[in-house]
Amino acid sequence: MMPVQQPTTAATSRSRTAERVMAAVNRDPLTAPHAVRNDTLLAFVAAVLAAGIALFVDDGREPDALGWTLLLAAHAPLPWRRRRPLLVLALIVACVAPYHALDHVHSAPTPATYIALYTVAVTGRPLRTVLVGTGVIALSVSVMLTVSAHEALELLKISGWVVAVLFCGVDVRFYRQYVASIVERAERAERTREEEARRRVAEERLRIARDLHDLLAHSITLIGVQTSVAAHVLSADPERLDREAVAKALDDIAETCRSARGELRTTLEVLRAHDAAHGSADARGPLPGLDGLPDLAEAARLAGARVEQTVRIRHAPPAVGAAAYRIVQEALTNAVRHAGPGPAVRVALDERAGALHVSVSDDGAGPAAGGTPGFGLVGMRERARSVGGTLDAGPRAGGGFEVTAVLPLTTTGERTG
Structure with a gap:
């Protein structure tokens, strides 16, 4: 060498x-x-x-x-x-x-x-x-x-030498101003990049917080309902124990735990990725979408709700599909938690006038008066706004509770997951 x-x-x-x-x-x-x-x-x-x-x-x-x-x-x-x-x-x-x-x-x-x-x-x-x-x-x-x-x-x-000296000074002055402007633009660009990186990190943290809230609230609610079913079967008639019902309730709990663990792993992988701190979109993993709605409905049915689902849309942008998925997930979680035993829930998604219309309604009693409000409705509204949409939620005229959202299908907003 x-x-x-x-x-x-x-x-x-x-x-x-x-x-x-x-x-x-x-x-x-x-x-x-x-x-x-x-x-x-x-x-x-x-x-x-x-x-x-x-x-x-x-x-x-x-x-x-x-x-x-x-x-x-x-x-x-x-x-x-x-x-x-x-x-x-x-x-x-x-x-x-x-x-x-x-x-x-x-x-x-x-x-x-x-x-x-x-x-x-x-x-x-x-x-x-x-x-x-x-x-x-x-x-x-x-x-x-x-x-x-x-x-x-x-x-x-020889006065030309005086003029030459003066022009040399003026030229050096302009050159220094030019160099100073370049340095100032470079510093401003660096500050802009840092601010953009901080904004992306803050948005990513908010996205992860919303994901964890939706995931944990949905899974824990289902596990609580399924555990109550198993406990009821065990204590209703100990002499005539319905082993099949107990086994089914426990299997439902295990399936809910496996599903929650898998989605939680996907969400937390963002925190382990090297590029996540720089707002890299590739580190966010796959987004949930409209194809996951049947699984949400099935999970709500296992928790005792009677879910009727109608989907009249073939395709939506990933960000819009993810926002709709999370809104339906949170609405079903609230219905299972607050609507009382065996609520009838209707989920409807259809495309009208270039927008995805989402509706989740139930016939339950709704949340108890005077209760401490959670972050579910706030999170749903944030998800709708993140893709340029709107969301309304409140009691229905004929009883029950309803969540409606309008999500533009031409949005260029940030990805929501």
């Missing part, structure tokens, strides 16, 4: 240097760390460069004591250039103007002047930059006219 070639130290150093340079360019100058310290160092370097130009460049008289004082004083405000760019530029101009008027080396103050102009351009609006640049050029030409017309003309010829 050939060894993996590691990057050279020089290449790594160049890469890190490039990263630092780009970070410095992208950073907002007003919020950069250690700004005063770094600009103090910049002012010192600019002052050393200005001194070298004053000593070795011949485009004017070598500065005397006053000239050196003005030249070095022009660099003193630079450490605060980010906080007060216009004030710093004004102070530099106040020192440089008499320096040029004394006809000292005219190129010596150039570094400090360009730094101040760049700072004004990179921190201010373009209109302010244009006005400041125009004013500085006009003032410089006016000062140089006091020295000689030739010097003023030469300064006017």
Whole structure:
């Protein structure tokens, strides 16, 4: 096996240097760390460069004591250039103007002047930059006219460098704004994704809570009724024990437990799936549908209810079928629990005007007055709303209780299970 070639130290150093340079360019100058310290160092370097130009460049008289004082004083405000760019530029101009008027080396103050102009351009609006640049050029030409017309003309010829510095500052400012907008959009997109993930998790938790409520309430109610039947058979006439009736009641209990255990396992598998926390629809498992309605009716019959079922619809979207299944399941559970012994229950599902109409009615007494309300009706209404439908429930005019729901068959709502 050939060894993996590691990057050279020089290449790594160049890469890190490039990263630092780009970070410095992208950073907002007003919020950069250690700004005063770094600009103090910049002012010192600019002052050393200005001194070298004053000593070795011949485009004017070598500065005397006053000239050196003005030249070095022009660099003193630079450490605060980010906080007060216009004030710093004004102070530099106040020192440089008499320096040029004394006809000292005219190129010596150039570094400090360009730094101040760049700072004004990179921190201010373009209109302010244009006005400041125009004013500085006009003032410089006016000062140089006091020295000689030739010097003023030469300064006017090289004023393009001033314009270039200003345009460079404006360009860097726009580039920083562009980078900041990209970062802001990325952060906003990340926040949106996190909020969407939290919303999906909350919806999934609510779905699981509804499923568990419907499943456990339905199964426990049936088991309670079947246990009461077995107990009644055992205690009615101990000497003439109907073993077949007892065995059938116990078999019904066992079948209800097996069915509930299987559906409970399917529901809880969502919690074990890795993608459930991200709102993955594939982790929800198969949804119950209209094909499960006969099993619900049979379970209610085993609990003693007389169920008449009419289904006049061939197909429904999975979410609508699941909502109808849960609504019928909860309505049958309530009928077995509250309608009294041996209630007659009528279940009807039919398609009319592009919607699934669900009706579950019984002839029982209904829930006892003053009882503590449960979550059954609330859950049924939530399931109907989840697919864009409506649900009504209440006592019937001729006695008994009725649940009716209208579920649109063209819904694009979330899956309900």
